[in-house]
Amino acid sequence: MRWEGNEQSDNVEDRRSGGGFGGLPIGGRSVGLGTVAVAVIAGWIFGINPLTLLGLMSGGEPAPQVQQQQGPAPKPPATDREAAFVSTVLRNTEVVWGDIFRQNGRTYTPTRLVLFRGATGTACGTGQSAMGPFYCPGDQKVYIDLGFFDTLRNQLGAPGVFAQAYVIAHEVGHHVQDELGITAKVDQARGRMSRAENNAISVRVELQADCFAGVWAHHSQESKQWLDPGDIEAAMNAAQKIGDDALQRSAGRAVVPDSFTHGSSAQRQRWFGTGFKSGKIQDCDTFAARSL
Numbered sequence: 001m002r003w004e005g006n007e008q009s010d011n012v013e014d015r016r017s018g019g020g021f022g023g024l025p026i027g028g029r030s031v032g033l034g035t036v037a038v039a040v041i042a043g044w045i046f047g048i049n050p051l052t053l054l055g056l057m058s059g060g061e062p063a064p065q066v067q068q069q070q071g072p073a074p075k076p077p078a079t080d081r082e083a084a085f086v087s088t089v090l091r092n093t094e095v096v097w098g099d100i101f102r103q104n105g106r107t108y109t110p111t112r113l114v115l116f117r118g119a120t121g122t123a124c125g126t127g128q129s130a131m132g133p134f135y136c137p138g139d140q141k142v143y144i145d146l147g148f149f150d151t152l153r154n155q156l157g158a159p160g161v162f163a164q165a166y167v168i169a170h171e172v173g174h175h176v177q178d179e180l181g182i183t184a185k186v187d188q189a190r191g192r193m194s195r196a197e198n199n200a201i202s203v204r205v206e207l208q209a210d211c212f213a214g215v216w217a218h219h220s221q222e223s224k225q226w227l228d229p230g231d232i233e234a235a236m237n238a239a240q241k242i243g244d245d246a247l248q249r250s251a252g253r254a255v256v257p258d259s260f261t262h263g264s265s266a267q268r269q270r271w272f273g274t275g276f277k278s279g280k281i282q283d284c285d286t287f288a289a290r291s292l
Contacts, residue, residue, distance in 0.1 A: 001228060001231050003085060003088045003226060006226070007088070008084060008088050008091050009088075009091035010075070012083065012086065012087045012112070012114075013073035013075075013113070013115065014073055014074055014075060014077075014115045015073045016076075016115055073114070083115060085161070086146070087113075089164075089165045089168045093110075093168070094110045097110075098110075099219070108176075109140075110175075111140055111142050111172060112140070113141065113144065114143045115144060115145075116144075116145055117129065120143065122136045129145040129148070133148055133168070134171065135171045135175055137174075137183050137187075142168070142171040144168070152167065152241075156238075157237075158234070158237055158238035160231070160237070160238075162227065162234045163234040163235055165217075165235070166238050166239070166272070169212070169213035169216045170209050170212075170213045172213075173208070173209035173211075173213050176281075177205065177208065182208070186201060189201065196258055202261040203261060203263045203292065204286040204292070206261070206262040206263055207263045207267055208271070208287070210239065210263070211275035211283070211284035212284055213272055213275065214274060214275025215276070215284065217232070217235070217275070218276045218277070236273070239268035240265040240268070240269055241265075243262070243265025243266070243267070243268050243269075245257075245260075270292075
């Protein structure tokens with residue numbers, strides 16, 4: 001992916017320095033990425049807050065209080081290559097989704113992306129590195145500890161710059177759902193559902209975000225021609241590695257489809273591919289699909 005030299009977004013906040021944001025101390029000591037990766041995988045599989053798992057791993061001592069961000073966070077330094085990459089991808093999602101919304105008679109309000117280390121306050125509660133990248137509807141922001149890209153590459157076996165772009169585009173896809181009113185409708189319905197039904201609708205939510213990531217990739221490549229051979233395959237590999245069935249197998253567990261919250265590897269690959277092939281948001285209606 002030839003991303004260097006392209007326009008960057010102004011909607012990036014850098015919370016990686018300052019008190020309460022410098023690490024993830026648990027039980028008085030830091031937790032390495034290997035431990036974080038275990039907690040992330042186990043949390044995805046079993047639906048357990050990764051922070052709880054990390055507490056158990058460190059002897060059950062309580063997690064620290066997180067200092068809330070005071071005032072607007074600064075932009076990342078211009079010399080930070082990883083931050084520049086994230087800002088470039090985010091800017092392109094703004095352009096693509098802005099165009100798509102205009103073509104459908106709507107206005108797209110971009111999300112803000114927050115870079116942090118360890119832990120940070122969000123409108124959805126305390127955000128932790130162990131949760132992986134996530135979107136908070138409460139403040140309409142995407143949160144990411146860039147260390148996750150090391151986990152993605154080294155622990156989960158999904159290398160490649162475009163695999164990282166897919167992760168960002170997936171989280172932006174959740175913001176698109178929020179902008180379209182899908183998030184609110186799903187949240188309304190959840191209160192009347194059993195745990196199994198909640199898991200099932202979570203899968204449809206996540207697969208739609210994958211499809212929206214594919215829609216972005218379609219239009220991004222159409223306008224910029226910045227993808228290299230193998231880039232789409234890198235995204236497909238990432239989708240395969242973080243499928244619920246793949247994560248359960250990697251943890252030595254039996255595959256239990258009723259426990260899925262993000263979809264199987266094949267489903268994640270299929271829906272990203274659907275969005276990339278057509279470039280149409282109408283083809284991403286996972287809620288109406290009889291078969292995922």
